[in-house]
Amino acid sequence: MTEKQPNNPLHGITLEQIVIKLEQHYGWQRLGELVNIRCFQNDPSVKSSLKFLRRTAWARSAVEDLYIRTINSPWVQG
Template sequence: MSDAPPPSPPRSSASQPRNPLHGVTLERMVTELADHYGWEGLGQRIPVRCFTHDPSVGSSLKFLRRTPWAREKTESLYLFMQRENRRAQRP
């Protein structure tokens, strides 16, 4: 008999069906926010240096990965943008 643990079940979207951020990378969020609002608009909505002074996706990712409060604000703005886009598409 083997002492190996049983294989874990595959991760799927069914494991987090109500999480709107499931499967969305931080890089995708920053890129879509910058495309939608522009770096200046993003810096006005979330006033952090990585968005206001010489912004780039790389520097933003570095900062957001080590700063939980800024990441939460970024995730909230991303969800807000998604809701606004859905509302705009309704007839």
């Protein structure tokens, strides 16, 4: 059973999709500046980022917050 969550911008999107979209939008270097975690700064990859973010709640929260701010930005289209 799935519930609709119209007020949850993260509903239906995976952490992997979030990381990929943020990397495509900002690039690894800028992403590492915006969210100060080593997996974005030192030999970054989607796989290593996901491994860290799935185990580290504060970092995942920071990435999700950045994603929400990014998709709500008037300068970001689609």
